[in-house]
Amino acid sequence: MHSRYAVFGQPIAHSLSPRIHTLFAAQFGIALDYRAIEAGREDFVQVLDAFARNGGRGANVTLPLKEDAAALCAECSERARRCGSVNTLLRVGDMWHGDSTDGAGLLRDLREHHDFDPRDQRILLLGAGGAARAAAFAFIDAGAAELVIANRTFERADTLAAAIDAPSRVAARAWTELSIGDGFDLVVNATAAGHAGAAFDLPCDRLASRTFCYDLSYGKAASPFLDWARATGASHVSDGLGMLVEQAAESFAIWHGRRPDTAPVHAELRAQLVAASKK
Numbered sequence: 578m579h580s581r582y583a584v585f586g587q588p589i590a591h592s593l594s595p596r597i598h599t600l601f602a603a604q605f606g607i608a609l610d611y612r613a614i615e616a617g618r619e620d621f622v623q624v625l626d627a628f629a630r631n632g633g634r635g636a637n638v639t640l641p642l643k644e645d646a647a648a649l650c651a652e653c654s655e656r657a658r659r660c661g662s663v664n665t666l667l668r669v670g671d672m673w674h675g676d677s678t679d680g681a682g683l684l685r686d687l688r689e690h691h692d693f694d695p696r697d698q699r700i701l702l703l704g705a706g707g708a709a710r711a712a713a714f715a716f717i718d719a720g721a722a723e724l725v726i727a728n729r730t731f732e733r734a735d736t737l738a739a740a741i742d743a744p745s746r747v748a749a750r751a752w753t754e755l756s757i758g759d760g761f762d763l764v765v766n767a768t769a770a771g772h773a774g775a776a777f778d779l780p781c782d783r784l785a786s787r788t789f790c791y792d793l794s795y796g797k798a799a800s801p802f803l804d805w806a807r808a809t810g811a812s813h814v815s816d817g818l819g820m821l822v823e824q825a826a827e828s829f830a831i832w833h834g835r836r837p838d839t840a841p842v843h844a845e846l847r848a849q850l851v852a853a854s855k856k
């Protein structure tokens with residue numbers, strides 16, 4: 578029997594993870610059974626139990642299950658515990674071990690593909706949900722000089738800033754009190770605003786042209802923020818497709834002990850996204 582792997586979430590039908598992991602496995606001649614399995618918060622524990630009984634060795638977990646996954650693990654990595662979120666499950670004996678590869682995937686994409694090292698940089702993070710949380714810890718661990726967290730609901734930004742506990746480098750701001758014009762090196766959109774498709778709006782007429790703008794989502798969901806960034810003067814913008822592929826590579830390495838080459842996989846998915854956007 579092949580070892581079984583899967584991604585759990587809701588909705589999950591359009592997940593790119595099965596394709597990504599199948600391409601990674603092919604690089605090593607590994608015969609992989611990796612599926613997308615629909616599960617909501619009510620039935621996740623039962624569906625995951627059934628998966629384990631049927632030979633499930635590892636799983637990715639996506640919205641809205643990352644916090645539930647952290648709660649059901651017998652053990653979590655330090656980085657997963659701090660984020661309160663698990664995106665990678667590994668079966669050890671009859672228990673699940675949890676890890677969070679989102680932050681590492683983001684850093685790797687920024688450093689390897691965008692020549693951006695957060696060390697000593699001034700970073701503005703938009704959003705304070707699960708995705709923002711992983712990014713915020715990653716930036717501070719990577720040595721950012723200043724991290725401003727802005728969120729529509731200020732209290733969530735404040736709670737996240739307090740959890741990071743580095744007051745000399747981290748501050749929370751209300752969305753409406755933002756002043757972006759004074760020059761961030763990186764602005765990251767970690768809000769879910771783009772999923773609704775509405776135009777993006779921030780109190781900023783002009784970005785410094787050196788400001789790099791990055792959206793953690795990809796495809797249509799990234800367009801409102803990236804369109805806003807271009808219109809406001811950013812010369813370098815990117816969606817989060819690279820982060821998706823890099824966090825998957827981190828998960829793959831946890832399960833199989835080998836690190837895949839992400840470049841050809843990223844290129845294939847990018848070509849698919851471009852083709853889909855022209856339809």
Ligand code: ATR
Nearest residue numbers: 704705706707708709728729730733767768769770
């Ligand atoms: P995720 O795990 O994807 O981060 P989440 O935890 O539900 O999902 O967080 C969604 C984030 O997007 C939050 O920061 C949310 O802001 P609130 O805390 O104020 O809800 C933000 N968000 C969602 N829709 C938004 C919108 N239309 N404009 C601005 N921020 C939005």
